Amino acid sequence: MLELEHSVNAPVASEPLQERRASGLRRRIRPGETFIQILLFLCACVSIATTFSIVIVLSREALSFFTEAGVSVGQFLTGTTWRPGAGHFGVLPLVNATILTSLIAMLVALPLGLGAALYLSEYASARIRGVLKPTLELLAGIPTVVYGYFALTFVTPLLRRVLGAETVQIYNMLSAGIVVGILITPLVATLSEDALSAVPDGLRNASFGLGATRWETAIKVVFPAASSGVIAACMVAMARAMGETMVVALAAGASPNLSLNPFEPAETMTGHIARISGGDLSYGTIDYQSLFAIGLLLFGMTLLLNILSRWVVRHVREVYD
Amino acid sequence: MDSNLSQLPAASVLPEGAAMMRIIRMRRLVGGIWRRITLSCTLAGVVILLLLGFSIVNDAFGAVAVQSKVELAQLTGGRALEALSRTELLALLEANVRTRVLRALDRERPLAMRDAADLRTIVATEIIQPEIVGVYPLSDWLFRREAITTELKAQHPRAELRFRSWLSAQFLGTAMSSQALEAGIRTAILGSCWMLLLTMLIAFPLGIGAALYLEEYTSVCPFDDRSRLGRWLNHLLSRAATLIQVNIYNLAGVPSIIYGMLGLAIFVRALESLTSGRMFGMASAATANGRTILAASLTMALLVLPVVIISTQEALRAVPSSLRQASFGLGATRWQTIWRVVLPSALPGILTGAILAVSRAIGETAPLIVVGASTFILTDPSGPFSRFTVLPIQIYNWTSRPQEEFRAIAAAAIIVLLLLLLITNASAIILRNHMRVKRSSS
Structure with a gap:
């Protein structure tokens, strides 16, 4: 059954069989070609296999965490203390720290990223763009562990000097959040700029023709037209901030702490996974399994944001011809 | 308004x-x-x-104040350590080091058989014992030298303040050490190189293959369209391609630490006999737990796969379809067309994606922590089945220590890491431009 077309002008199906055989134009089965196609298909399937393994691995360990360890899902999701040593497995402190640092990050990244995107797409001349955009991309290319170092050795001392060493502790969520914000600013900027640049120039010209200034055009015409792309960019950035590990592992502290005070140390979900698995962790223990339960939750949260962002792009987009 | x-x-x-x-x-x-x-x-x-x-x-350059337990001048009567002969050095050791320590050293390797350089190191570590009492960043050394000198004089009168570049040939060339003054990153650099090499060997063929399938083969209906089963199978394949595409975009958004957990559960734990090399009879006692370079590379390959696939797809899409049509028109098969026409003209674009993937893999830390990079390794990695550490892991480890001197070597390691990134990017860009020029001139 497996047949490969070997040329674009394959003989049509209605042709009598006899005639085709005679002329030698029949579609030939080429084992080599078929083999290659199957091989490439398998390559493509690796990505599917990866997703499946992530889901299966996380779910399986999380399931044994919930069944064997006697921790109910409700306890896990609503418990307010995370102390594995004492048998308290309430994930809320970790989730709280993750969301708080991500929100601080968004507070930094949104104004900076959107401002940069507006400038690059609406104001900058080609030459200035050619200088500034690579600089932003350079920021995006710096390894996250370097940002972690920056948070701990530059931003935290700065915050402590400005706000007072009594209020700001050595490890704190504010410093981690700010630096994560810096880290995702290029992401917000480039994705939003792509959305803004995709708005057809006809809209801008019409607005200029009506006498609007550049800023009025940007904020009242271009921005609303690109809003779906910008919202999607924010969601992707938020997902990135929640999954960021090195900065929070270095700067946010190493003790689960349910607190809304950004000056206090608090461990995030990713930070906790990194700290616990960094030590010598033996398989099958409750500590090991609990990490996978946290991982599953984190995976679910970021996946949801990513899927939502694509849904927004597809369904909220205004289509211009 | x-x-x-x-x-x-x-x-x-x-x-x-x-x-x-x-x-x-x-x-x-x-x-x-x-x-x-x-x-x-x-x-x-x-x-x-x-x-x-x-x-x-x-932080990477600056001053250190070193105070030694015994002054060198006092010890040797004003002569430099290099000026002393072997017998003098031995006499010094006999006179100043406790016999128990001497005997231990002798058992390691007889003192009488050691050369002068070796003896000098022993004198330095055992008798003089330099200890860091203060670390000052470059700005302090340049602009507040007076202040730090007086401050140091008050606290440690015997300490010697001197400029130190933490980034040095010695730093690049020596292995790990628990002493910041002697620590180096050779094992980490070699570990990074090994991991990158294996990652690329795994990720590139897979990624380019997947991109080729998604771009070049989704329009092909391999099954007979005249039968119902064939139509159904063809439909299934095209649905699979859409699913794979959506899935790749989702994978690109998965936090890197999740990949680490995947690697821990599958490559380190389930496939232990493969990643520790036991399957090939190459396991050593130290690596029997599967926390090897191979496990890390497999994890990293999955992590960079979406980057490779997406950028290769873009490069393939940029190849004009007239080229493909011309090749088909000459009677070439699909694979001949891909191999001889599409891939060569997409190569510069594919390389750009490769740069992105390599840069990502060089700096990624979180999954490697989870997969189990060791932080303290004294021997160089010898192959895919050895324990390993990489540069970002060392930076993480040193940054998380409270002592100032470890922050300084973390900064020096960061400079090396960024230089490594720069070199990779620059060489790939040069290669790409070279290829473009060659293609357009031929």
Whole structure:
């Protein structure tokens, strides 16, 4: 059954069989070609296999965490203390720290990223763009562990000097959040700029023709037209901030702490996974399994944001011809 | 201002003359202010980059105050350590080191058989025992030298303050050490190189293959379209391609630490016999737990796979379809067309994706922590089945220590890491441009 077309002008199906055989134009089965196609298909399937393994691995360990360890899902999701040593497995402190640092990050990244995107797409001349955009991309290319170092050795001392060493502790969520914000600013900027640049120039010209200034055009015409792309960019950035590990592992502290005070140390979900698995962790223990339960939750949260962002792009987009 | 404009009833007369000019001036002013605000947002990125660079350089170079337990001049009567002969050095050791320590050293390797350089190191570590009592960043050394000198004199009168570049040939060439003054990153650099090499060997064929399938083969219906089963199978394949595409975009958004957990559960734990090399009879006692370079590379390969696939797809899409049509028209098969026509002309674009993937893999830390990179390794990695550490892991480890001197070597390691990134990017860009020139001239 497996047949490969070997040329674009394959003989049509209605042709009598006899005639085709005679002329030698029949579609030939080429084992080599078929083999290659199957091989490439398998390559493509690796990505599917990866997703499946992530889901299966996380779910399986999380399931044994919930069944064997006697921790109910409700306890896990609503418990307010995370102390594995004492048998308290309430994930809320970790989730709280993750969301708080991500929100601080968004507070930094949104104004900076959107401002940069507006400038690059609406104001900058080609030459200035050619200088500034690579600089932003350079920021995006710096390894996250370097940002972690920056948070701990530059931003935290700065915050402590400005706000007072009594209020700001050595490890704190504010410093981690700010630096994560810096880290995702290029992401917000480039994705939003792509959305803004995709708005057809006809809209801008019409607005200029009506006498609007550049800023009025940007904020009242271009921005609303690109809003779906910008919202999607924010969601992707938020997902990135929640999954960021090195900065929070270095700067946010190493003790689960349910607190809304950004000056206090608090461990995030990713930070906790990194700290616990960094030590010598033996398989099958409750500590090991609990990490996978946290991982599953984190995976679910970021996946949801990513899927939502694509849904927004597809369904909220205004289509211009 | 524009709000005034919108409040005007539609039928009313627009303001004229001076009033109109005032409104226009206001609107221009607001526009100008916002223009500056957005510009400063963009420039903030530049400022942050400069601050980052400053804080790294400031820490990586600077001054250290070293205080030794015994002064060298006191010990040797004003002669340099290098000027002493072997017998003099031995006498020094006999006189100053406790016999128990001496005997231990002798058992390691007889003292009488050691050469002068070796003996000098022993004298330095056992008798002189230099200890860091203060670490000062570059800015302090340049602008506050007086202040730190007097401060140091008050606290440690015997300490010697001198300039030190933490980034040095010795730092690059020596293995790990628990002493910041002697620590080096050779094992980490070699570990990074091994891991990158294996990652690329795994990720590139897979990624380019997947991209080729998604771009070049989704239009092909391999099954007989005349039968019902064939139609159904073809439909299934095209649905699978869509699913794979969506899945790749989702994978690109998965946090890197999740990949680490995948690697821990599958490559380290389930496939232990493969990753520890036991399957090939190559396991050593130290690596029997599967936390090897191979496990890390497999994990990293899955992590960079979406980057490779997406950028290769873009490169393939940029190849004009007239090239493919011409090749088909000459009677070439699909694979001949891909191999001889499509791939060569997409190669510069594919390389760009490769740069992105390599840069990602060089700096990624979190999954490797989870997979189980060791932080303290004294021997160089010898192959895919050895324990390993990589540069970012060392940086993480040193940064998380409270002592100032470890921050300094972390900064030096960061400079090496960034240089490594720069070299990779630059060489790939040069290679790409070279290929473009060659293709367009031929």
